[in-house]
Amino acid sequence: MSSICVDACGGDQAPHAVVRAALTARADGVPVVLAGPADRLRATLDCGDLPILDAPEAFDEGLSPLEAIRAAPGSSVAVGLQALHEGRVSALVSCGPSGAVLLQSVRTLGVMRGLSRPALAVSLPRPSGPPALLIDAGANVDCRSEHLVDFARLGVAWLRATGREHVRVGLLSNGAEPGKGTAVVRAALSALAELGPPAVGEVVGQIEPHVALAGGCDVLVADGFVGNVMLKSLEAAHEVVLGHLRGRIPDAQSALGELSWSRFGAASLLGVEGLVYVGHGRSGHAAVLSAIREAHRTAARDPLTSLRATLGED
Amino acid sequence: MSSICVDACGGDQAPHAVVRAALTARADGVPVVLAGPADRLRATLDCGDLPILDAPEAFDEGLSPLEAIRAAPGSSVAVGLQALHEGRVSALVSCGPSGAVLLQSVRTLGVMRGLSRPALAVSLPRPSGPPALLIDAGANVDCRSEHLVDFARLGVAWLRATGREHVRVGLLSNGAEPGKGTAVVRAALSALAELGPPAVGEVVGQIEPHVALAGGCDVLVADGFVGNVMLKSLEAAHEVVLGHLRGRIPDAQSALGELSWSRFGAASLLGVEGLVYVGHGRSGHAAVLSAIREAHRTAARDPLTSLRATLGED
Numbered sequence: 001m002s003s004i005c006v007d008a009c010g011g012d013q014a015p016h017a018v019v020r021a022a023l024t025a026r027a028d029g030v031p032v033v034l035a036g037p038a039d040r041l042r043a044t045l046d047c048g049d050l051p052i053l054d055a056p057e058a059f060d061e062g063l064s065p066l067e068a069i070r071a072a073p074g075s076s077v078a079v080g081l082q083a084l085h086e087g088r089v090s091a092l093v094s095c096g097p098s099g100a101v102l103l104q105s106v107r108t109l110g111v112m113r114g115l116s117r118p119a120l121a122v123s124l125p126r127p128s129g130p131p132a133l134l135i136d137a138g139a140n141v142d143c144r145s146e147h148l149v150d151f152a153r154l155g156v157a158w159l160r161a162t163g164r165e166h167v168r169v170g171l172l173s174n175g176a177e178p179g180k181g182t183a184v185v186r187a188a189l190s191a192l193a194e195l196g197p198p199a200v201g202e203v204v205g206q207i208e209p210h211v212a213l214a215g216g217c218d219v220l221v222a223d224g225f226v227g228n229v230m231l232k233s234l235e236a237a238h239e240v241v242l243g244h245l246r247g248r249i250p251d252a253q254s255a256l257g258e259l260s261w262s263r264f265g266a267a268s269l270l271g272v273e274g275l276v277y278v279g280h281g282r283s284g285h286a287a288v289l290s291a292i293r294e295a296h297r298t299a300a301r302d303p304l305t306s307l308r309a310t311l312g313e314d
Numbered sequence: 315m316s317s318i319c320v321d322a323c324g325g326d327q328a329p330h331a332v333v334r335a336a337l338t339a340r341a342d343g344v345p346v347v348l349a350g351p352a353d354r355l356r357a358t359l360d361c362g363d364l365p366i367l368d369a370p371e372a373f374d375e376g377l378s379p380l381e382a383i384r385a386a387p388g389s390s391v392a393v394g395l396q397a398l399h400e401g402r403v404s405a406l407v408s409c410g411p412s413g414a415v416l417l418q419s420v421r422t423l424g425v426m427r428g429l430s431r432p433a434l435a436v437s438l439p440r441p442s443g444p445p446a447l448l449i450d451a452g453a454n455v456d457c458r459s460e461h462l463v464d465f466a467r468l469g470v471a472w473l474r475a476t477g478r479e480h481v482r483v484g485l486l487s488n489g490a491e492p493g494k495g496t497a498v499v500r501a502a503l504s505a506l507a508e509l510g511p512p513a514v515g516e517v518v519g520q521i522e523p524h525v526a527l528a529g530g531c532d533v534l535v536a537d538g539f540v541g542n543v544m545l546k547s548l549e550a551a552h553e554v555v556l557g558h559l560r561g562r563i564p565d566a567q568s569a570l571g572e573l574s575w576s577r578f579g580a581a582s583l584l585g586v587e588g589l590v591y592v593g594h595g596r597s598g599h600a601a602v603l604s605a606i607r608e609a610h611r612t613a614a615r616d617p618l619t620s621l622r623a624t625l626g627e628d
Binding site: 065126127138141142151172173174175179180181182183185186208209210212213224225226228229230232233234235237238239240242243244245248249251 | 455
């Protein structure tokens, strides 16, 4: 199978931590190529025998996403996405500025037929059982009810494409009672109830954060603003609690083990014609490595063929 | 000074845990009266010598807030608020259904002049330094930008009325960059910047959850839907982390001490003509007691006079 393309320029710890993660993944047998300024990377870092897709331009982070991608048509993100579009790599992993990565992905790869917008999906680890998929985790800030319906369809189709069977869909809300939620949430819920399974799985209604973490649904639908606030609140609470305990209980961090709320995996950009993983800007070696491995595992299943088929049936 | 009125009927653990908390507070010297069905309370519980404002009717929780308060004009909440309105008590503490408590408060007490809507304010404990005040934590689900501006004015006036001097206001957002936030958040930010200090304190712009917890602002403004999702996400993460650690590290809970994310104090309903504290429906003895003490401390400062004056100057 073809390689995972890793954006060597994206993230606060790029290129060092990113290139090291790529080297580790390659040593483990994952085929990896970098996208970035080849001469500069080779001159300043040990890139081993990693192939590099040359991308001499960098995003100007002072610009808006649209301005940034227009000003740098030869960015590592643009070059990586072009390779993905042409089938020369099987996925892109980037920890670059998410607005620019999203916009460039839509432009280069296109949005899947029958969908209004792509969305970011993040797995929320739970103490037991499979994670809940939060969608949208930050791509779309002002949403109408039909967008939330599309996120539900996407989330359900994605979980099925990656091997889950019975999928329950909930809408993130401030309460579980019938009247709760914004007007947009309530309208989306009515529309989902009308669509019904199989298109949107089993609709379980409004879901509060603690219920989602306790396994109350498999797909947690939110507009990107609220979903992002939820995600960042979970991270923030986790960091505050661990920071507070660290001085008192040395084992607190390691005792949490897999339940590392401060290190959600990279988000999957669902609904574009290609596998794109968007990592946290703060990602270090471990986070980038984990994203590369996830991209590799997922690409091997070819979920996009199944995703297209499911969405086409709706 | 006059008593704190405690709604004996509100909350999952009422009346037992509520009456016990009222008795503890009274033993500590806090003047307390109960509101509830006097005969039934005295027949089934040891109420000591606590005065009881007789309120024979109960909310039907199957009804909407509006239907519930219409169907029970003699509820403990209605009776307690009427006593507050007439100055016979200085504050009401209720863990009853928040929608009904809010609506009855607006009807009985009225909204302060110059405000569009009241809002729920919750103190977010931080590892160090004074807490940030989250407003609105759940009263108003669909908000326009002028509502967010009112929440900022209310929050700033409240912190000043309770003794804080320099107050920084931020808007809860998915990112800190200038373009981030929903259209409503961005419009509110422009309006706040135009108003400027002193009405709305120092405006520090968009604030992400982890920045708020790190002390990036004193008043964190959000619409009630997003604010409630943030609050419940913080609680949920805290509970999950502690639950996970409990089996491994017996001291985890006690080591957290004051940083008890799972036990935010009662929310203050700001913007109505009276001091109303709305506790979590799950509140037990400790949470109700803490709310009664806070109501007592706050009532002693008479913050509403100062709040009215500040809002009147805007």
